[in-house]
Amino acid sequence: MSSDLKPAGAIAANLGLTKRSLTEIDTLASILERRPTFAEFAYQHAVRGQVGWPRRRVEGTRFMRRSGDAWLNVQAGMLDEGKGPVKQPVPYGPLPRLALAHVSTFAVQNRTPEVPIGDSASQFLRQIGVEPDGGKRFSSLRRQMHALAACYIQLGYRGVTVSGSPIRKFSAWTNDRGEKQSSIWPGRLLLSEEFYKTLLETAVPLDMRALNALSGSSLALDIYTTLAHRLWRIEGSVAIHWSSLRAQFGQEYQGKDGARSFKKEFKKALADVLKVYPQAKVIVTSGGIQCFCSPPPVPPCGGKSFPLLDVDR
Numbered sequence: 001m002s003s004d005l006k007p008a009g010a011i012a013a014n015l016g017l018t019k020r021s022l023t024e025i026d027t028l029a030s031i032l033e034r035r036p037t038f039a040e041f042a043y044q045h046a047v048r049g050q051v052g053w054p055r056r057r058v059e060g061t062r063f064m065r066r067s068g069d070a071w072l073n074v075q076a077g078m079l080d081e082g083k084g085p086v087k088q089p090v091p092y093g094p095l096p097r098l099a100l101a102h103v104s105t106f107a108v109q110n111r112t113p114e115v116p117i118g119d120s121a122s123q124f125l126r127q128i129g130v131e132p133d134g135g136k137r138f139s140s141l142r143r144q145m146h147a148l149a150a151c152y153i154q155l156g157y158r159g160v161t162v163s164g165s166p167i168r169k170f171s172a173w174t175n176d177r178g179e180k181q182s183s184i185w186p187g188r189l190l191l192s193e194e195f196y197k198t199l200l201e202t203a204v205p206l207d208m209r210a211l212n213a214l215s216g217s218s219l220a221l222d223i224y225t226t227l228a229h230r231l232w233r234i235e236g237s238v239a240i241h242w243s244s245l246r247a248q249f250g251q252e253y254q255g256k257d258g259a260r261s262f263k264k265e266f267k268k269a270l271a272d273v274l275k276v277y278p279q280a281k282v283i284v285t286s287g288g289i290q291c292f293c294s295p296p297p298v299p300p301c302g303g304k305s306f307p308l309l310d311v312d313r
Helices: 008-014 019-033 094-110 121-127 135-150 193-202 208-213 218-233 242-249 258-276
Strands: 041-044 062-067 070-075 078-080 085-087 114-116 152-157 160-164 167-169 188-191 204-207 237-241 281-284 288-292
Touching: 019 208, 019 258, 041 094, 041 208, 062 242, 078 135, 094 114, 094 135, 094 188, 094 193, 094 208, 094 218, 121 135, 160 193, 188 193, 204 208, 204 218, 208 218, 208 258, 218 242, 218 258, 218 281, 218 288, 237 242, 242 258, 242 288, 258 281
Parallel strands: none
Antiparallel strands: 041 204, 062 070, 070 152, 078 085, 114 188, 152 160, 167 188, 237 288, 281 288
């Protein structure tokens, strides 16, 4: 019996869809169809949900960001890479965000500060939703994991300051080849006691499928995490002006066209976020955005309330 039906791959090619596009479509359909399973839950520190890491390489050894009463200070550190101390950069971009979300999730779900990170770099990349593509990605992961392990962080909110590194122990990865170098991949890392304690107290539940879908954009990851943290606690609606949004999300956008460039990128990233967080009620206005009380992407277990960090208005 003959058939004119074509394989899905051929149809996708005819439509100009890539493998990544098909994966994104499947992810969006999954999010719309059902709530996340336990294995698809993700958790993030509450202050991290309000104040994000730098999105671009930082010139110098310090990064400071403030939003309302919450603030984050990141100081670059040193790490022994096998031949003595090596100065590390301030961690930046999507990889530290995804990596910290992954290790935080395991720590919360298993109530342990010791987190397995796979037998190789490629396995860890897959764990955080990033498909390995060779040496360049392995090198980037190594650089950002070393920076994350070495940095010193201060998280502040209304008179309370939490200081220290989120990672207490991490054995340096000394090779970029990843897949065949499992013996030099640390396999496990240990979160610091203070970070682990406050994580258990303030963890914000997220949908791992959404994080994976947004893995290519630091800005989209930050917007999603913040909306998930805040929207369900709003009474009625809240207007957030462009100046406040830029202070929170776009300090990197400077210069004559900084404000215009930020608005353009923010609108694009927000559109991507609303695809994976369909419950979110957010509209763009001429003055910024209007946020309405919305269900969280992952309903808190047992009605547990998570700390609210106010945004400047």
